[in-house]
Amino acid sequence: MKIFRLSQTVSATLASAMLVTAVPAFAANSAKPGVNMDIGIQVDGRVLVPLRDISDEFGAKLSWEESTKSITLTKGSTTVQLKIGDPTVQVNGKSQTLDVPPQIKDGQTFVPIRFVAEAFGAKVEWDAKAQSTHIDTKEKDMYISARPYFELDGVPLVYDGEMKNGLPDGKGFAAKGTSIYGEKWFEGQWKDGKPVREEAPPGTEGYKIYINGSYLKSDYAPIVRNNAVYVPLWAVLGKVNASAQAIDGVIRINHPSRILLLRANSNLLTYYGGKMDSHTVRLDFPPISENDVIYVPLVFLTDYMDMKIVWGEQQRVDLTVGNLSKNNTWGNQNIISDGIKKLRLDSDAEAIWKNYPNLWVDSLPRSSDGAKNGGFERFEQLAVISYSGPTVVLSNGSKNVQFNFDSIEAIHRSFFTADPLAQFDWPESIKAVIRQQKVRIGMTQEQVLMSWGKPNDINKTNGSFGTFEQWVYRGSSIGTGNYLYFTDGVLTSTQTLK
Template identity: 45%
Template sequence: MKSRFSFVFFIVLLITILVPVSASANESDYTVYINDKQLKTENAPITRDNAIYVPLWSVLGQLNMSAEDNNGVLKINHPYRILLIKSDQNMMTYFGRGMDEHNTRLDYPIISQDYVLYAPLTFLSEYLNMQIAYGENGRIDITAGDFSKDISWTTLSKNKYTIDTAAKKLYQDSVAESFWSNNPVLWNKNKLVGNVTLQEKYVQQTIVSYSGLTVTFVNSEKQYTVTFNSLETIANTFLLSDPLDNFTWSKDIKTLIRQGYARIGMTQEMAILSWGVPDDVNKSASKYLYSEQWVYKGSKFNNSYLYFDETGKITSIQN
């Protein structure tokens, strides 16, 4: 019994030695002081890409510096400028005291981790006028001025509109760039992509480059650049895959659908992929006959009609 206990104890001891204990999220090699006062925070500094990050809200709070959400963008009120930032994106817009607007890209953006925003020390020094000094044993000293100064100049109605507009644009540009980055290959829902008309829809569009809502594509036909006016327009323009891949229809049928044509004998599913969902549907039935009329309105179709029989196939087309 004693021998068995000794063996188990040895195994436990061996595992303890060989398997490193994970450091808690609050442990750090750095201790931060702001104006000689240790930073009060539940979130320790972290490192990423060889840069040191500190919890942003804790820093702003200790300096009595105001910040708020503005149209999904973080707005930081500095005595000499207003900064608009979206976390995990390198785009930033800021306004000087004279409301002169600047747009830049950060080498080290503000990041979010475990629902906490972290700012790189370079951001604090370059854009918030803080002095950073590195001491022994991981001590970091941040020296800052009085950031609780009057910033009422930012609340003027004309400035508020300008700031809100810039925040909305920054949010849209940031979300769009995330979409382009995560989906480098897309398929167009229609022939018209922005102001560019393509020969077919449901064709692979590969992203070449992008900046905000502006993106350059290349496909089997050509390379082109489009600037979209909203995120909703982007969502209504593209698919993440080719919808025709799910069907074993003939190549001829798929080509007609990509070109936006309807043909007698097509099914209702084919018709929807080619012409879209109809504006109106009229049904008529008798003892001997069933007919279904699909109505397409607007300048694109100029009141066109598809007629289906009881099997759900097109029997007649009226333009």
Template identity: 25%
Template sequence: MIKKTLKTLVICSIMFVSLLFISNPSIFAEGETELPVFNTLKGYGVSKVKMSPDGSMLLATGSAFDTYLWNVNSGISKKINIPPHTRTENVNDATFSPDGTMFALSAGYESYGIHLFDSKSGELKNTIKLKDPYIGALSFTSDSKSIIAQVSDGNRSIKTINITTSAELLKLDVTSNASRISHHPQNDEFAVLLSDSQSIVQIRNENTGAIIKTLNDFTAGFLFSDMGFSQDGNYFVVSHNGGKNSETIVFNAKDGYKQIAVIKESGNISFSKDGKLLILGDMVYTVEEGFTHFYRIKVKNSKETINPYVSGITPDGKYAFYVDNVDARDRKIRLLDASALSIRLSSIQIDPKGFALNVNDHTKLMLEGTYSDGTKKSLDTSKVKWSIQDFYVAEVKDSILYGRSNGNTILTANFGDLTTNAQVVIADAPTDLKAALNGNSINLTWSGVKNKNDLLGYYVYRKTGNGSYNNTPLTDFPLQTTEYADLNIDAKQGNFYIIKAVYKNKIESIPSNEAFVTSKAKQIILQVNNHMMKINGESKEIDAGNGTTPIIHNGKTLLPIRALIDELGGKLDWLDGEQKITIQLNNNKIDLWIDKNTAYVNGTAQTLDVAPAIISGRTMLPLRFIGENLGLQLEWDGATQTINLSYGGTASASIDISKKWYELEYTRPVSNTFGEYIDSGFGFTINYPLAWGKPKITESKEHNFGFYTTYYKSDNTVIISYGEFLQDGESNVAYVKRNGFDISNIVAEEKIQYSEKVYYLKEDSGNKKKIAIMIFKHGEVCVFENTIYDVNLIQNDQKAIDLFVEILTTLKLTSAAVG
């Protein structure tokens, strides 16, 4: 089928495929907190959001026609029917009564009334009719029996009106516009913001109107964002938006409204239920630290930013809310789960704390965050600003650290307002360390570094058993040769060695591979679906009392790994907060995460064929990946589904954890004209003409397997293959579309062994044509493509295209049973 279909594609004037791969000096910032979205409400033309005192109801207003009352928990809304003559006007102000039974609205210019609504049903209860055509700012008195309103009939005044009788209880003439009114939650007093040519805040007695306190004069022309009291009545806060001159001023309401803090930011004001946190827009300030420390609120798993001028926290503290910044007619109100509001990111650490790399080598950078409750988790490195002190020693691109020349430097990470540093050493390292027992000594040999600039020699480090390497080398001086005989050995324990190159200024390279000689040999035999294992011939249950067995999962062998690590004398740690597994055995450390396909081996990122998983309550890890990166010898018997692991022994062994699979031997001849190429990344074998030379593997940031393979290349045509991971929940057809293919270009499809689906595609774009085959399995896709850049092909290129068709008929997917 493959041969027939591909020949059809060649005949059909094959196409071009466009492949698109995605990729205040006294104020101290203390990171951020991430809150998940609880619900999203349709905002219509919302410009104001008010909350009921118990936090259960949300009133969203903008124009009188677009005013809705929402039940926060259910997400069900009711449109508020405001009397007809004000429907086309904007809502001037809205406020809930302190007892939560009603809310009041003022709207338009010639409304002549204040509208009172039931806060549960949203039905109009009463309209307080006034002789004044304009009603602006509103606030209920603390007993919910009266309402304070700014009114105007040409002359401005503040009136207190009984909501039952509509009787005018108090009238205060003012010369300025009262743009905000806010009642004290416990005392019979209210605050009023008077703004015109100058802006002042007055604290007045609710019953007499007498001025209790006049607060700071504020610069005229500021756009006031908000003002309000904390729920316990201890603090009063005024915020005004003046661009770069924005300010928020905090007063102690229990001590004569003394000014206690100035924050050089502005936003809507709310307090946590316990009064310990001030929420100012998207920032959280801690009361106990005198409003001098803050952290930002971020939306979890979203790049959306919080609008600081339409945001806050519900009085019950359950939810934070904000209105997005999109077009006024399509706004959304986001409700965030605020249960973790007080838990903030307080510090960051580069993981690991120091780096040593070869020149021209690279490693993926990771950043770990510590939160105020002590939990830790890995942070999104795409949000980190990395910088290097000495550009000529190292550089960072896309959160990958590259070594450039021998030397040491400082790596700095900035995440939001937090900063941390790590030492970086760049130096070529020795390789191919071998150890051999020679009577009562152990002989070591290794390959030296190629770049000998500033090289002083080599240090040998040794450890025994399951101990750690001493910081002191075996010799007092760097060795000038690439061999060493260790005469002081303990034959009863294992002897492990690493070599480091030593450079000028005492710079040491990363370690070589580890070599060891040990009499503590271990042979462990496991079998798929068998709950027993054999250790040096003795049977033992893998997971005592639970019957856990190795299994085949997504084509790979997964194992409850703790039993294996314990038998080898290693250490396994579990970090529940981020579902992270750390394995340490001798000098090797592996970090893995549940359901993530990236692992770190001694700080270097590697891609897993299958992610760790929790199955039937047990943590299951990919056996082959773990075994090979801990230095185990592994043999797989497909007929019996048996895995034979060996570790140590009286014969010497060498573990090279630095090499990737494609740096090892990945081809073998199968005839006089063809060789076999073995791809253990996606899991396939394919023949190639020996005349083309060995397939060339190139590391790539475009392909998320991290490499692509070139089989043939000329000026006119190129034949390559590469692998990709599908996105979460992405279908095969969706992948085809996402990468620029028209579905009509799928000319045929079939299923071959170990695959879910195979698509054949063709496309033509002017002088560039392409044939492609896509093979899908277990959330992955392998793409073979032949791109033709000139329709007038030379004879050799035409032969290459014909051979491309021929060699694809030799393609075999492997079961890749041992993961």
């Protein structure tokens, strides 16, 4: 028996490109285990690594003193003491001076790998061609890849590409933060340590978007939908250095003046002001997802990202905007988390009401007026009249009833997407009895199952006059319930004990 259940829908998946670079292979002639670690950064010609990662690899005990920003590493008889920003360090009480001191980059503590490794008795070699440090310990070989780290306009970046005189120069890729696998900041040509902002290539068709005078280069061109110009969201956010992240299918954008929450293919937008005052609006032109790329209309950028727009000739569009860089930690995180959950529920529910304008009742919660099932019958067809989030008004043509759902799962449990009785060639009189969740003499076992569901017990007897079955539906107290009796699969009598 095939039942058409309302099934979970999968939210649009956000796709992003990641540059994967090679790390050195383990030494072929080494009997020790090897570890490849793509975690290093190059600062002033020295390789620094995250403190926590390298202390774990050496098996050293780590202590941190917040008040003095002091670090103590202990392994066996060796004690290493360092301090953030101080080139003077100590190994078992003896002072040394480093070329580059321990420092904090993008909220993470980094220490010079050569000093730490040699302090614990390891041998250190630098492979300039592979941009990798080989650390040889008694227990294992470690190969640590490191890339140049620098900051531009206050944005921390790591770089992979061509260099000249110690600066990015030529073709290269930069990611935000301290890992090359972080969010892409810029990919293209560099000159004297700075990205070369490109003009639209000759012959470029369609709309050409410029932000602060620089061409918006992206693998995905602007598109026109519903008479509105849409641009790839992540390309725009990267261009203006806006902090953003995808959380459970919801995109959070951290504007200096507000926090925005939005979802692809939903016209709902939630945003919070500087005092975490909440606002929910409906967009005339919602974000959309096409081929796993999220696009937003230009009007979204002007209305909510404070960009100014000038329409030029030959489909040139100039956007200007100030500094939008702000980290994603500002604001009340609990309020934002609740907002994300609510936006997911509201948008997922509205997607159901929109995609399924007709639904068939399974088991509804009490309606807003307190009526069980809203007075509707099981398997009855209802039309969606109106909705807002998980609140919906349903109608059977005679009356309209409002229901409030507290979860997507509750919606799934309440409806079928097609009439479960339509597949059966049964008399309409039988179907009417089933919709009322009743039984009557002459019904088949399959029809009873559709009306009442599975019984608690089945007692079966085979005799010379046929097969006899007793189906037991227990009541709420001992000794109560309903007993149905079948002969050769047909209901012949019923008994109710109260």
